[in-house]
Amino acid sequence: MSDGETRQVTVIGGGLAGCEAAWQLSRRGVDVSLFEMKPVVFSPAHRSEHLAELVCSNSLRSASPENAAGLLKEELRIMGSLIMEAADATAVPAGGALAVDRERFSRYIEERLAACDAIDVIREEVTTIPGDSPVIIATGPLTSDAMAERIAHLTGSDYLYFYDAISPIVHADSLDLDRVFRASRYADGEGDYLNCPFSKEEYERFWRDLMEGSEVALHDFEDKKCFDGCLPIEVMARRGIDTLAFGPMKPVGLVDPRTGKRPHAVIQLRQENNEATLYNMVGFQTKLTWPEQRRIFRTIPGLEHAEFARYGSIHRNTFINSPALLKETLQLQSEGNIFFAGQITGVEGYIESTASGLMAGMSASCHLAGKDWPIPPRETALGALIHHVTRNDAKHFQPMNINFGLFPRLPGRIRKRERGRQYAQRSLQCMAGYRHKFRQ
Numbered sequence: 001m002s003d004g005e006t007r008q009v010t011v012i013g014g015g016l017a018g019c020e021a022a023w024q025l026s027r028r029g030v031d032v033s034l035f036e037m038k039p040v041v042f043s044p045a046h047r048s049e050h051l052a053e054l055v056c057s058n059s060l061r062s063a064s065p066e067n068a069a070g071l072l073k074e075e076l077r078i079m080g081s082l083i084m085e086a087a088d089a090t091a092v093p094a095g096g097a098l099a100v101d102r103e104r105f106s107r108y109i110e111e112r113l114a115a116c117d118a119i120d121v122i123r124e125e126v127t128t129i130p131g132d133s134p135v136i137i138a139t140g141p142l143t144s145d146a147m148a149e150r151i152a153h154l155t156g157s158d159y160l161y162f163y164d165a166i167s168p169i170v171h172a173d174s175l176d177l178d179r180v181f182r183a184s185r186y187a188d189g190e191g192d193y194l195n196c197p198f199s200k201e202e203y204e205r206f207w208r209d210l211m212e213g214s215e216v217a218l219h220d221f222e223d224k225k226c227f228d229g230c231l232p233i234e235v236m237a238r239r240g241i242d243t244l245a246f247g248p249m250k251p252v253g254l255v256d257p258r259t260g261k262r263p264h265a266v267i268q269l270r271q272e273n274n275e276a277t278l279y280n281m282v283g284f285q286t287k288l289t290w291p292e293q294r295r296i297f298r299t300i301p302g303l304e305h306a307e308f309a310r311y312g313s314i315h316r317n318t319f320i321n322s323p324a325l326l327k328e329t330l331q332l333q334s335e336g337n338i339f340f341a342g343q344i345t346g347v348e349g350y351i352e353s354t355a356s357g358l359m360a361g362m363s364a365s366c367h368l369a370g371k372d373w374p375i376p377p378r379e380t381a382l383g384a385l386i387h388h389v390t391r392n393d394a395k396h397f398q399p400m401n402i403n404f405g406l407f408p409r410l411p412g413r414i415r416k417r418e419r420g421r422q423y424a425q426r427s428l429q430c431m432a433g434y435r436h437k438f439r440q
Helices: 016-027 068-078 082-089 102-114 145-155 200-212 233-237 290-297 350-368 381-391 416-436
Strands: 008-012 031-036 059-062 097-100 119-123 135-137 160-166 169-171 193-198 265-271 278-281 308-310 313-319 335-340
Touching: 008 016, 008 350, 016 031, 016 082, 016 102, 016 119, 016 350, 059 068, 059 350, 068 082, 068 350, 068 381, 068 416, 082 097, 082 102, 082 350, 097 102, 102 119, 135 350, 193 200, 200 233, 200 290, 290 308, 335 350, 350 381, 381 416
Parallel strands: 008 031, 008 135, 031 119, 135 335
Antiparallel strands: 059 097, 160 313, 169 278, 169 308, 193 265, 265 278
């Protein structure tokens, strides 16, 4: 590219991946047109007009770098991530997890992007893919039908898809605080979660209600394939009467102070905002009908009079078969000017989407400058994600959260409880050298 030519990239999609990509490009002297279809068009799951809306949860998962998700967050901080800057600035108590006030989180990101002269935020739906300059497609798992058709035509392949359910949110002042107790697992004193304790009889009655609950009917074109990391609670219940008690309702590490004993099962409620006026039902994603959710979930101890700020629902998540389509630079193999980022590439989760957007932005800036983008080392969480979405088996490709199973093995025999620390130590050493290549 000549010195007089404009350095311009179009980013389609104002979710976490698109916002992060735009930010990384702007930091490297690139002008960005960031397109977001809200509020002109809303997807089935989105409600807010703001950029970077968090839909499924306000939790960005573990804060510890000895956990793969926590390590990825630390790598994003090292690389100057806007999303992590916003998350740290709007965090709310959540034990060992990083959770945010969702409204403040989105506003923070929107204000930072609006203040950047290099970024032009355009509120309209994009139904064609520009061909005159580099483009990053970050339309997310809820890509509109019009754009989905364009991407399908562009890639020449059929879409893979799955269904992802979101958990209900209840108003704090509608909870019966005489029946719930505050605690975090294995922690002394007050914890960050409200816990609804079940006796064996209460649990079995609740399980039977879930088994008999009416679900939202799927459309003819829909399939019941679900992402295993976010199965609807009623789907898990069908696997056996004890499945929930050993899964999202496990009582381990919790003692009810009213009885001095561990409950048979618990449902945990996580604080949703700074004001602690809303609580999320942890692990209770569902596709039950709204009347059934109201009826069944009000049998939960402490939720007898619960008022729901949001009911659970199910929505389609769409992703491309990235190993068959993308280079490690996140460029389309058949068209070097087109990049993909976010959950549409087959990464799963808010932080993973952010990481994908960060890498797509860095890669596109190198492409504009006529330079090769150095791929993050495989030993890092960033490199492990890139490897997953571009070097996996295309015949069996499925979305994935970051986990240490995606990393190269550690040398030698290491005790299980030491592995997280050693993965983190190795990764952060690699990141120190990698970050130097992008120092401003």
